[in-house]
Amino acid sequence: MKKTIKIFAMAAMVLAFAACEKHDFIDENAITGAVGPEAYWEIESSAVKAGGTMGFTAQYYSSKEQIDHSEAWYSISETLDKTVNCSWLSHSEISSVKSKKRELQYISRYAHAEEYWSDSLHAYTFTDAFPVSGTLAPLSWVQPAEFDSTKMITYFGETYMQDFKDAVKEKMTFAIYKKKYIDLGFMEDFKQYTDSSYDWNVSPDSTVAKYYHFPLDENGNVQAWVMDSMNYYWEKVPFEELILNTEGKYDVTYKRNYSLDAELRVYDVKGTYSKTISKEIVIN
Numbered sequence: 001m002k003k004t005i006k007i008f009a010m011a012a013m014v015l016a017f018a019a020c021e022k023h024d025f026i027d028e029n030a031i032t033g034a035v036g037p038e039a040y041w042e043i044e045s046s047a048v049k050a051g052g053t054m055g056f057t058a059q060y061y062s063s064k065e066q067i068d069h070s071e072a073w074y075s076i077s078e079t080l081d082k083t084v085n086c087s088w089l090s091h092s093e094i095s096s097v098k099s100k101k102r103e104l105q106y107i108s109r110y111a112h113a114e115e116y117w118s119d120s121l122h123a124y125t126f127t128d129a130f131p132v133s134g135t136l137a138p139l140s141w142v143q144p145a146e147f148d149s150t151k152m153i154t155y156f157g158e159t160y161m162q163d164f165k166d167a168v169k170e171k172m173t174f175a176i177y178k179k180k181y182i183d184l185g186f187m188e189d190f191k192q193y194t195d196s197s198y199d200w201n202v203s204p205d206s207t208v209a210k211y212y213h214f215p216l217d218e219n220g221n222v223q224a225w226v227m228d229s230m231n232y233y234w235e236k237v238p239f240e241e242l243i244l245n246t247e248g249k250y251d252v253t254y255k256r257n258y259s260l261d262a263e264l265r266v267y268d269v270k271g272t273y274s275k276t277i278s279k280e281i282v283i284n
Contacts, residue, residue, distance in 0.1 A: 045281075047283070055127065056129065072262065074104065075260070138257045152239075193214060
């Protein structure tokens with residue numbers, strides 16, 4: 001019995017070694033395309049400079065028709081990252097949007113040659129590259145030291161600054177109005193807009209329970225003349241003041257980046273083609 005087990009184990013090892021001894025590249029990689037030539041490729045990097053070239057190595061073969069040529073195709077996507085932070089209070093607007101800017105388009109053609117055949121791979125293989133447009137360079141405007149309203153409108157839209165101010169205004173409080181309006185020189189003090197009350201749920205100590213607020217009417221709402229004054233001065237607050245941080249920079253960020261979804265198509269002499277799996281390439 002022991003002898004039988006030893007023989008069986010040795011046979012299994014021989015079979016495993018034989019299975020690992022030879023790799024067929026085409027068999028190992030799932031090749032796309034059920035009708036045309038079978039194709040596979042690897043790009044040299046996941047990133048490329050605008051105006052540069054992306055190198056690749058391709059492998060393909062056809063068991064039906066003769067190969068004619070290959071083509072590189074890619075689509076272009078744009079990603080816009082925007083952030084605006086208000087330094088007066090807790091209010092941030094952040095967005096990241098990726099959109100297709102150009103559908104798949106032909107880029108380059110590569111002629112087939114019989115000398116590309118590799119006995120070890122059981123396939124044709126060649127190395128080449130395709131160009132990347134220099135117009136796809138990234139754009140970045142991050143926390144500038146000087147505010148540029150023209151860029152703000154170009155990157156964020158005509159009404160964005162007013163919309164942002166409106167959103168911040170909804171969060172303004174008595175304390176913030178008081179501090180910022182005095183800091184901006186709109187008034188020397190805030191006495192005429194100040195009243196006080198006591199919240200005994202906070203503490204029985206009047207110095208602790210006392211808090212300040214706008215003058216209120218009999219219904220507990222801020223008196224109309226007070227809000228009229230607040231609104232009057234609010235119109236004088238420049239948008240850039242709302243985003244000026246403690247470092248003296250304007251807390252706005254705009255980044256525009258492009259990426260490619262590239263594929264290789266291999267055609268036979270009848271015009272039938274198969275394509276490789278798409279590769280995403282970031283442009284830097």
